[in-house]
Amino acid sequence: MNTEAQRYFEDVEEGMELAPVTRTVTTTQMFLYSAVTRNAHRIHYEEKFAQSEGLPKVLVQGPLQGAQLSAYVTDWMGPQGFLRKFSYSNRGMALPGQPLTLRGKVRRKYLLDGQSAVDLEVWEESAEGQTLVPAQATVLLPSRAAS
Amino acid sequence: MKKPLPVPTPDTRPFWNGLNEGRVLLRHCRDCDCVFHYPRTVCPDCLSSDLGWRQASGTGTLYTYTVSRRPTHPLFADEVPQYLAVVELDEGPRLTSTLVNVPEANITIGMALEPVFERHDKERITLLRFQPANPELRGAQAATQSAPATSLLTEDSLASIGKTGEAIRGYPVSVEEIRRFCFATDDLNPRWLDPAASPDGITAPPAFLSIPFDTDVPLAELADDGVPLAQQGLVFPPLKARRKLFGGYQVEYFQPIRPGDVLTRQRRILDVHERQGASGSSVFVLIEATYTNQRGEKVAVEVNTIVNR
Structure with missing residues (x-):
């Protein structure tokens, strides 16, 4: 999925859509993510405990969804881009085994403190089209004029 | 009408x-x-x-x-x-x-x-x-x-706005930990993994930021749900809420994170406010964290929103 080609400021247009990517978080990935974040919260690996908390089954870690969207943006911007700002919120729950689609759109291109910047709106949605994680990103891109 | x-x-x-x-x-x-x-x-x-x-x-x-x-x-x-x-x-x-x-x-x-x-x-x-x-x-x-709706705030809840926790040093960023994080998030961008692909050396993916602060705690310091009983470096505002939910996250990055970096994190209670909704009261706690590296450069500032019910 990773693009090695550089994206330049001049190649970006407002309204442009990012190519969608579909990912399915497995319980194996959730286990590895809990391990790397030292997160022992039982709602992420113990079905019965999750259900006792009123959840249908174990829940995908919210920050893992954030990290997926962050990587979706850093893939898009290319090796010389810099992720300057990023924000997201978890609106709906994501369950393992459920296909999740990442999508995005270029909102605005402008100069930020003299650097060529692009605002993106990205989000993760369920197969039913429900937005689970809305997010916003600002990336700094190299300019052909400068290089 | x-x-x-x-x-x-x-x-x-x-x-x-x-x-x-x-x-x-x-x-x-x-x-x-x-x-x-x-x-x-x-x-x-x-x-x-x-x-x-x-x-x-x-x-x-x-x-x-x-x-x-x-x-x-x-x-x-x-x-x-x-x-x-x-x-x-x-x-x-x-x-x-x-x-x-x-x-x-x-x-x-x-x-x-x-x-x-x-x-x-x-x-x-x-x-x-x-x-x-x-x-x-x-x-x-x-x-x-x-009849006012029941508030989850205590007398001391709002007094914690602006309180700063002690500065905490994370463990040193390593190539191995970056790789572990990339594999767990399925982010195989060569920028984070392949020194040959990055002339200035690899950097950590931006979402790695808080990883060096996700410390191990002894089993006795975990609550029954598996979450640490106490937060390092910050006193959470006293509330009458029973549940904490992750509400949202925002971050600004200023410097890349590289292997060998040792980050310091300082947290602060940015705001505490209550909203009454159809399903009762929720208290929003906004926690700001400023990260600096070993050269004293500001690396990032993030805000986590915790919803308490």
Whole structure:
């Protein structure tokens, strides 16, 4: 999925859509993510405990969804881009085994403190089209004029 | 047709947001230090546009009033007799409102008033009404109408706003830990993994930021749900809530993170505010964290929102 080609400021247009990517978080990935974040919260690996908390089954870690969207943006911007700002919120729950689609759109291109910047709106949605994680990103891109 | 409700504008939105949180906010002029209402972009006293917001007590006195026995519009027929009032807030500004929970015979000019936040949850609008500060003047039907929703805040909750925790040093960023994080998030971008792909050496993916602070704790320091009993480097505001939910995250990055970096994190309670919703009260706690590296360079500033119910 990773693009090695550089994206330049001049190649970006407002309204442009990012190519969608579909990912399915497995319980194996959730286990590895809990391990790397030292997160022992039982709602992420113990079905019965999750259900006792009123959840249908174990829940995908919210920050893992954030990290997926962050990587979706850093893939898009290319090796010389810099992720300057990023924000997201978890609106709906994501369950393992459920296909999740990442999508995005270029909102605005402008100069930020003299650097060529692009605002993106990205989000993760369920197969039913429900937005689970809305997010916003600002990336700094190299300019052909400068290089 | 439905009864019309106020439509916030960019100039007035903080005022309406404040009412949704049970707070009365007034425009404050940083140049001449006056407060005023209604909200506008220029100070009416000195014409400065260097303005902020101040939380008012919400209490005041009755400056004047009139009784409207005929509705000004058919949609307001259910509200007559309506006690239209000009209330002088303790901070000085006067605003137009209606008196509620008071029999007409008990209304007197100069009486002490307190705010009643009339919530319209579906429309996300709260109207500011006033009732007598003295409960004995409120009349019989008042008790049921003005019963405030149960608050999850304690006396000390708001005192924690602005409190800073101790600075915590994370464990050194390593190539191995970056790789572990990339594999767990399925982010195989060569920038983070392949030294040959990055002339200046690999960097960590931006979302790696807090990983060196996700420390191991002894089993005895984990609660039954698996979450650490105490947070390192920060005292969480005391609340009467039972559950903590992750509400949202925002971050600004200033420097890349590289293997060998040792980051320091300093956290601060940015804000604590309560919102009453259809399913009860929620307290939003905003925690800001500033990350610097071993050269003293600011790497990132993030804000986590924790929803407490």
